[in-house]
Amino acid sequence: MKPPLTDLPIKTADSGFYGGFSVNVTVVSKIIISVLVVWCIFWPVQAGAVLGTWNAAILNNFAAWYIWVVAFFVIVCLGLAIWPTAGRLNLGQDGETPEFSNFSWFSMMFGAGIGVGMLTWAVAEPVAHFKNNPAVIQGVNTALGADNVREAYVWSFLHWGLGAWACYAIAGLALAFFSYRRGLPLTIRSALTPLFGKALSGTLGHIIDIVAVVATILGVAQTLGFGVEQFVAGLTRIGFNGLATADGSATTFGIVVALLVIMGASTLSALSGVGKGIKWLSNINMVLSILLLGFFIIFGATFFGATAFLVGIWDYITALPFLSFNVYTSDGVEGSEAFKLAQWQGWWPVFYWAWWIAFAPFVGLFLARISRGRTIREFVLGAMIVPSLMCFVWFAWAGGTAVDLELNGDANGVILDAANGDKIFAMTTFMLEPISQVLSWLMAVMIVVLLMTFLVTSADSAVLIVNTINAAGDEGPKARPHILFWGGALALVVGGLLISGGTSAIQTAMVIGALPFSIVMVLMCLALIKAIYNDGRRQAVGVPTTHTEIAAVTPAE
Template sequence: MTDKADLPIDPPITDLPIDTHDAGFYDGFSREVTIPAKIIVSVIIMWAIFFPVSAGETLKVANSTIIATFSSWYIYLVALLVVVCGALALIPQSGRLRIGAPDEKPEFSRFSWFAMLFGAGIGIGMLTYSTGEPLAHFSNNPDIIRGTLEARSAEAVRPAYIYTFLHWGLAAWGTYALVGLAIGYVAYRRDLPLTIRSSLAPIFGQSMSGISGHVVDIVAVVATILGVSVTMGLGVEQFVAGLHRVGMGDWLLADSGTASTAAIVVSLLVLVGASTLSALSGVGRGIKWLSNLNMGLSFALLVLFLVAGSGLLGLTLLATGIWDYLVTLPTNSLLIFEDMGDDVSAALVQWQLDWSVFYWAWWIAFAPFVGMFIARISRGRTIREYIFGVVIVPSLMCFAWMAIVGGTAIDLELSGVAGGAIADAGISDQLFATLSILLSPGLALIVSALVVVLLMTYLVTSVDSAILIINTINGAGEDEGSRRYHILFWGAALAFMVGSMLILGGIDAIRITMIIGALPFSFVVLLMAVAIIKAVVFDLIRKKHGVPTTAQACQEWNGEVSTAD
């Protein structure tokens, strides 16, 4: 028997108390997190509503100064997250560690797990960007800006998919995977609360119970609101475009061709109202039914493009795109364009800000929501299975969508059939424009209506899940205390955030606000990467010396070294 004081390393922390209120309006919630988060979000909304001119000017300045200053930070951070995920999965000792007790089995089958991963963080963006992004890079990418390729030429297709896959591949899902792993590892191995602050306990210990932990959770809530606002903004614009395509009236569009103020207000009332009602009902049969409907309609739409569209070209683009993406990944992941004072370098810098930096900030802002969701469904899996499943499977699904759906749109443009009608349409309307050219008028109307339904179900499930995750963070990892008034507040906050920003300056206003808002949480994500590395390394050391690494083993431990854990 070895005395605990003589051991070279202590057991892990298995208790992180977080004070929550036990009565009244904030029953079950941490007021130190919930109230400041509500104030910050409310101030942003009131600023946009009551001082639109000032807000617009501030966002313009931020776009040209703050965002440009931190662009390299976002790029290097996301590259680091992917490397950390790869290392944890590929190193045999760390890859074998389980997110839970050593003998714990996964809660969900692989099929169910993959199905839920499919719905996490893909839906709205996939519908908007499946045609929009390949077409955008087909028309303008760094090679075209440099003058080495002609825009919208056959030679521009392969480079278009390099950049499309760069933005929707390992970078996105590596960010989500790391955040989810950092949360799930300590929650299920050490019985710490399922919340953001717990992930930093391996570094800061019990101090995360106090003010430092409150700040981390507040930053996570604000980042989640802003990240979900971008998704909602994209969804609302495409929802309005779809309603216009199915003949709901010209009042939906403004003179500029974008969604009118009335259309934005009505859409938000319908979508956020349905999301809030769904959130109030919890994770019952309704949400499960919607998730199944999402899956069915999504795959039906993909099969339609595979059969009626340019399926062979799409599959070819999928294969060549993955190869080109992997070959260029190390270079493109670390490449930062610099303004050298000429038009070409300035255009390259702006392209990177509009695309890569926007995406990296979006993934980071969305990571508290998606990461916590992934953590909740991944208990019992090894680190290797978790990372490979979370990073590779959804990436391949995104690639298939972009290649098959986007490839069809590009083929229609290259063949001259579209005549610019798809490429010149707004990004929210490009999927509907593709359907109108690909299919007969009657069939296009039916499929467009189904896409509108799919958009609505994706928005409802995304927003209601986000509201519940926010309440889980506010409730110190518990969702039993989620009272209806708080659900109503966050639903209304999302509606006002999206509506005010869309009316103020369109999706660009939301994009700029989100990139700035994601900045504080990006530093939390860096600390999460350090924390999960420390947690894993120290657990491997503990295993070597027979010190327990899980909460259950710590409770049963009497100081004797063992190799059972």
């Protein structure tokens, strides 16, 4: 048994505009994103039509791939935690201890992995599934009926539970293992060294990192796209008129205003690095999140939410084996039950699995950075179970309050009829306006500020992480022009796709962009299993397995 590979040179420019960056990765990534932006802004109708056609083709041909590949990630994560050889390995040097406390670690994981999603979907998704899901389509349950509440929570928990966090955990685990145990660059290609070796220093490695950059930009664009629509809805609620149409969707002017505010703040934050500004924003974020969740638990549907949480977890766990592998196949007859089931699965599970996969390079790299010194077992269980439970708490009490208000007839469609991004505002307004219009307005302001902090931290982190991948894993200071480019590019991708087809266009682009990266993630799983198996064999015969051990026994040149 030879020692593992601990040196993967990646060529970067020595000086000039691209000094410190891999020119191949950076330039090609910029060209791909620039072409997408120009296409969507200058030819929006054609872009919308073509993206729609591609989306239909992917749903027809790759829906099963997305469903099954995420099930594979869950199995691999749990298998690594159970496997004795893997579970006890340190994601760092042997004996190294974690940098962050468990509380800080969980808080940062939740903020990075979910962030703004809770403000839109914790209310909107249970309500959407309460109205329609496969059981309703098949005539088993009644839309908006009491018999449909449990089914609504099964699907909500499925989309934000173990499957989502397994995608993040695989990426984070692979990056941490190969960067901190092997001493390889903190970039996506390093995670595939057991399969491709030093070939990853060249074109193959460049392609993998480019795929990761494009997937990250499209995944974060999806998050920002929903956030922009919700931000505009919130601004309209607190008195800024002219930003949304009568049906609540953002106007082009509203999109531009929201993006200027959000991306302007996040680019300034990225330019300053992770300094006082971003820490200050994160602290505000945490306090406001606790206040908002506390409001729903205390003044919302307290008992209904508790029941939804406990019963929902049981229903989710018992349904998980079937839901993880079941694929609905369309018969091609529009309006038929089979067609509706396949269409629904494309709208929800397939969309979510693509979103989490596209988001995985971003969240995975972040998880790797904050998890050094933890064991694989600790990482897998901590990164999958605790954040999933936090999501379930939000869905149970924030979404449960909305479902309860609609179920008992009090809301009378006020929440149901609101746009997804506006549902949380519609619900808090309904709850507080009869008591005090000032309280209602202040709650809307608080949600807008919380939304702003989530969006700014997500966009800021995405820009810094894209530059880390482009700089061959170097986490040091990045050149100002490149930060400005990616900040502007992210804003233009979101704006261009929203203008060419609304959030559905962003959804389509992201589903397409996630497809090649899903293949990279499968290879990550295989590489990680191979590396851990071989490390067990190495340790049995006394061959070093970490880069410091290898350096200690290698004679100086």
